[in-house]
Amino acid sequence: MPARPSFIAIHAAAPAKPVPGAPCNGCGVCCAALPCPVSRVLLGHRQGACPALCWQAETGRYACGMITRPADFLRWLPARWEAAAGRRFARWVAAGIGCDSDIEPE
Helix, strand or coil: CCCCCCCCCCCCCCCCCCCCCCCCCCCCHHHHHCCCHHHHHHHCCCCCCCCCEEEECCCCEEEEHHHHCHHHCCCCCCHHHHHHHHHHHHHHCCCCCCCCCCCCCC
16 A cells, blocks of 8 residues: 655635445545556556546535546547446445545644
8 A cells, every 4th residue: 555645735715525334425635645546447546636636616615537437547448438437436435335534734
């Protein structure tokens, strides 16, 4: 497993990180600190912020691009498979289950 970074960059308007187990609020801390299995396997990303971590100004929160628009990151993915791929990636990272990051930003 990659080492945890001592510094991560988060948008100033991002919500505060919830406590582990609380519903995800799109703070982005987990994805800015360490790549998830989807990022490691499909994007080949090994450390640091995930390249699919997307700031959504209209909602003031982060979202996973591999869930919301996977074809932007997987150029080989046919458009007709994008919705199904996003749902599958959401299951793989347990999106919507609750915060599972024990990283505590200062």
